[in-house]
Amino acid sequence: MLEEDEEEEDDSLPELPAADEYDEIVMRFAPNPNGPPTIGSARGIVVNDEYVREYDGRLVLRFDDTDAVNKPPQKEAYVWYEEDAEWLGAEVHETYRASDRLETYYEHGRALIKEEAAYVCDCPGDDFSEKKAAGEACPHRGRNVQENLEAWEAMHDDATDTVLRVKTDIEHKNPALRDWVAFRIVDVETHPHPLTGDEYRVWPMLDFQSAVDDHLLGTTHIIRGKDLRDSEGRQKYVYDAFGWDYPEVLHWGRISVEEYGTLSTSSLAEAIEAGEYEGWDDPRVPTVRALRRRGVQGDALRDALLELGVSESDIEFSMEHVYSANRALVDDSANRYFFVRNPVRVEVEDAPSVVARPPLHPDEDRGEREINVDDEIYLEADDIPDEGGRLRLKSLYNVEVVSRDGDVPVVRHIGDDLSLVREGDVSVVHWLSANDGESVEATLRTPSGDETGVVEAAARDEEGEVVQFERVGFARVETTEPFVAFFAHR
RNA sequence: GCUCCGCUGGUGUAGUCCGGCCAAUCAUAUUGCCCUCUCGAGGCAAUGACGGGGGUUCAAAUCCCCCGCGGAGCACCA
Known part of the structure; x- marks a missing residue:
């Protein structure tokens, strides 16, 4: 039931x-x-x-x-x-x-064939199409069962350009239904089937x-x-x-x-x-x-x-x-990391040497990562504001842009009071430490092309896992040496 | 040319068979606000659709007709 x-x-x-x-x-x-x-x-x-x-x-x-x-x-x-x-x-x-x-x-x-519901047809394809369009039977349609059976056997032996057609209604109002092909001969010499090779030459x-x-x-x-x-x-x-x-x-x-x-x-x-x-x-x-x-x-x-x-x-x-x-x-399971695309090496004036401890996840209590920072960091080119502009480096401290011309832009440490963020025009951005061993070169492969950058060293523990690169999006870590991640979506 | 199908907001979907409770559901998207040390998550709100025209009816997204637009098949492809 x-x-x-x-x-x-x-x-x-x-x-x-x-x-x-x-x-x-x-x-x-x-x-x-x-x-x-x-x-x-x-x-x-x-x-x-x-x-x-x-x-x-x-x-x-x-x-x-x-x-x-x-x-x-x-x-x-x-x-x-x-x-x-x-x-x-x-x-x-x-x-x-x-x-x-x-x-x-x-x-x-x-x-x-024995039911007289099919016949072997030797017409060239184009000829048959014409007849079909006109609703005319081809000469082979009149073959009797015995003739059809013999022709059918020949298809398996050495016949070429021959098909078995299902006898429908050659004047059917829908041309698509008129005497369609049920079996044809495939050139398995030049196109062997991956599983059966050249064993069968007649295919449905x-x-x-x-x-x-x-x-x-x-x-x-x-x-x-x-x-x-x-x-x-x-x-x-x-x-x-x-x-x-x-x-x-x-x-x-x-x-x-x-x-x-x-x-x-x-x-x-x-x-x-x-x-x-x-x-x-x-x-x-x-x-x-x-x-x-x-x-x-x-x-x-x-x-x-x-x-x-x-x-x-x-x-x-x-x-x-x-x-x-x-x-x-x-979202719940993906650990968070920093991935800086198009990284710009930036010097930080008055920088204290500190250890930043961003959480692995903003809501779940899963511990934190550790990033040692001295006086050089990486920022995304697009994140750096004009001279005088300020930024909150997430889980680190605040900076103000001293100069952004030249090979190495310079920012100045201006404290780590989080309330700065409330003031409005200060955005919270991700960053990476330029200290040895804190960041590794990485490739993010996206549907619209590859992006290169640097990723937090700790992300190397996530091989095969889905992570979220903060402010970039979710990705799956494919390999860690070299570091390659496949981008999923924001 | 001949057969056949589809048409609800940017996208997807519910409702269409058996007309009324549909001033049209839910999701996604977008925007704004709240929250948050992410452009993620969460909360709140806003935006936005019955292809067009006739007809039947007290009443039509739903039934009928015409038109328009889109798609498929008419392979010795699947």
Whole structure:
């Protein structure tokens, strides 16, 4: 017994259609592993997973890796999907690869021929398109079962430029549904499949493979992009021929991310190949692994994506939603440090030698850092006011600018009375000690490019952790020698 | 050309199926104030939307029609 009265929690997804007609809800996420999951893939993972959780069903991860020519699968990407799904908090119950299941598709291809619901077509693609547009059958459409079976076998042997078409209605009012291709021959000599090499030369097209798998693997609900809206119409011819019931289908619109534009996995792959990015986890790239590397938490991405629901309208998604959710998640745990970008070495007149003790966290009682200061410090160029201007160096003391011309600007220590800050025009800024060993050179890698500067030596204890560089933003410490951090967001 | 879909503030979303409690929810964003030794966090407040036009109705974001805008498919890609 299944309860579909999962009383809508505040931000839960809309109910699945006809959920009560199924004993168990089975959904699938079916990517082509031609690269790692992107933000768009992540949406597919978390929404399907969320539904499966709400209905206590099963989630199938199925790799639709059937085109080694145009969208070549990447061997590592299979694992990347599993890793990223886990990081997003998704529970995958079963995993399949289409490339493992060719024999199953062949069986169904043959069965379709025997049902007289498919035929082998030798027409050049362009010729067929013309006929299709005119609603005219091609000569091959009249082949009988025996002829089709022989031609089908030939496809596996040595035939070329031959396809198996599903016999629909050549005059169907929607041209997209007219006699579509179910299988084609792939040149596996020049484009071996990463998993099966050149073992199979006949490969199913998405609509056929997906149709067969959705039925065989028990899928009850499918969520797919609007761009695949005609798939249902096409696949129903297969389902009807086999006497199967079609699953429930939801469509959602295209998602484009404001900060990244509409990068497809294929074009990303090209850009990486061309050296524009350093790899799939380059901080400028919209992949799940890049976000993880920058210190974004899986739950933050998950929650932001779940908020989008399953609307059919196209979405212009803003990373601000992710960042906001992430801030809430990491603010309490991230230790604070100073990171000075574009550092300017500044001399401090009348400087006492002191040890500054800024807290590791402003609210949580987690102890403090120690910074030894003598008479030289680093400030951010943009923070230095005009001559006569004053500054509060956070957790240190107050200074006034004596001169800012010349190679080494000079400021003067003017006490450490915190009440100065209340006076108004004095800003509190971060700084670093120029003493040996107190600061180290550092790189902050951001989506808009690298920034160099110096970071507090103590931050070297935070390898792998998310920290907040005060007045700069949250970042994840990637390596400490050299010191490199990946910027997440303010 | 043929099929089909969508349209609520800057962004996302609730409400649309079953018209009234919607002078429209929540979040994000922006701005201001408070608090804070961060431009973070927290508190308070403000800003800002039913694509347009007709119609039906006592009553329309919700129903009908037309228009506009945006998107998708018509691949031997997924």
